[in-house]
Amino acid sequence: MITILGLALLVLPLAGLSSFALRMFIMVGIYIILGLSLNLITGFTGQLSLGHAAFYAIGAYTSAILSTRYGLGFGITAPLSGLAAAFFGLLLGIPTLKLQGAYLAIVTLGFGEIVRITALNWMNLTRGPMGIPGIPSVSLFGYELQSNIGYYYVIYGLAAVTLLVVFRIVNSRIGRALMAIREDELAAQYMGVYTTNYKVLAFTIGAFFAGIAGSFYAHYVSYIDPQSFTFDESIQILSIVILGGMGSIPGTILGASILVTAPEMLRSLQDYRMVIYGLILILMMLIRPQGLLGGVRFGKGGKAKNDASGSKEYNQAIWRAKSS
């Protein structure tokens, strides 16, 4: 299944897609990375973050500044952007991850706004609302990428790496600890899981990949300004995770594909576009609250199986346990 999908993605651009379609695919790729990185934090660890765009922004600005001022290439700026975002993730995570629920939500939201407003006002560093133009295109091993096809392979390469890392983390001792925190933090703590450390770890890794996505975005579009990293952006990423299904890796990929292309598909509706987008969001939640692929397990043999957490009985049991 995965092999087929991978092969399809590999040959797809050779099939002569229009540059618009290729561009859509590239944007989907960026959001797959962003979605996966947030899924690690929100889906697997259960920490609601409403400021993921901040790490995306930090990555994009780090790359933009390093490449326009110091002439560094993508091969250096991308890891540095990831590290810069991870550093801020660590900085934010250590003091705040003892907060819960609405409190954590508002702190992450506030952090996102602070980053955006700083980018808007720190003229010397970010040029404020004028943004940073002329970010050089991606060049790897001496080759400068000229076409969208090149970018396509780079972004899906990065997405594949992200996927692999997230997959390996989730299916390891660390992943089990993260999911234990999601299910019941207190119980996890009593079982000997260092909850704060694991939460900070998830947050930092998530921020790292968001930073990489930001770096790619900056080099790809060659111009960034604070307008690209608003609260709406954080919400878009969160919606991808929730729509696909929290804690589902294939779900995130599906969610990114739908939510990135939906506004484009709806473009012919012009003014009605965002109204319908809002409605879609509400309807999706009402029809399938666990997300499109939430609770669906892709077991051996590619057979989809519902796991217990999707069932009504399980939810009611959880509900009873929490309300008592």
Place this chain on the structure above:
Amino acid sequence: MLLQQMINGFTLGSAYALTAIGYTMVFGILELVNFSHGAVYMFGAFICLILITTFKINFLMAFLLSLVITGILGMLVDKICLYPLRMKNAPKVTSLISTIGVSIFLQNLVMLLWGSETKNFPMVFNLGTLNIKGFKLSYFQLVIMGTCIVLMIGLTLIIQRTKLGKAMRATAQNMEAAKLMGIHVDQVISFTFFLGAALAAVAGIMIGMYYQTVDPMMGFMTGLKAFAAAVLGGIGVLPGAVIGGLLIGVLETLAAGYIHAGYRDAIAFAILIGVLLVRPVGLLGKPVQKKV
């Protein structure tokens, strides 16, 4: 200068406080952050404006009518978008996304119906300003603060003295137990949404009149800041929302005046984060004992 800033801050803070109450009441009962609240606030201001300009209704009638309409909108948001999710016992975060959907929907619906440009809110009554030793205090600022105080007292009376208020408190404490005691929990929740939305409409209309403009995006920042105010005071605690609202209003006005106007919105959030690091449950919130 300082006193002037303080007065402007209190005026703004009153509006934040009224909006924050909606967040805190809903959170108190459902443990849900209702992100549609900012859009509801904006909707309240727009409906009032439309009633005055298009339907030529006099201000007082338009004001009351828009409270009712916005209140009903709040109820509908709950009935259509949140109630079915509660019935399914869906995770809390799906309700959150659903309210974000409502917010996007409402904002763009208003743009579609009445245009996205900033609209002039007519000066309904010109009350003039009071000049005391160099600082200006418009009577309208007094009206805003007065309305805020009156509504707070009214709300406290409703919650503390009436049977419905008792039911609200019981539902907030333990929904299951309240149900077993014969309280119509769904009606109580509907009423809570009605009340929160109507208060947001009051805030929206007053801020619209204060700045004499309304626009479809006006609810966005105010909504976020009112949410910040509710959390700052301790979410779920009513007096906390008021204190949080006033504090954020005053501090951000002072910061804009003395530090840097551009960082105005960032400062409100920085203060919030700072307070939460010292007091993780907000100023008046009580730590909850958790059980496995």
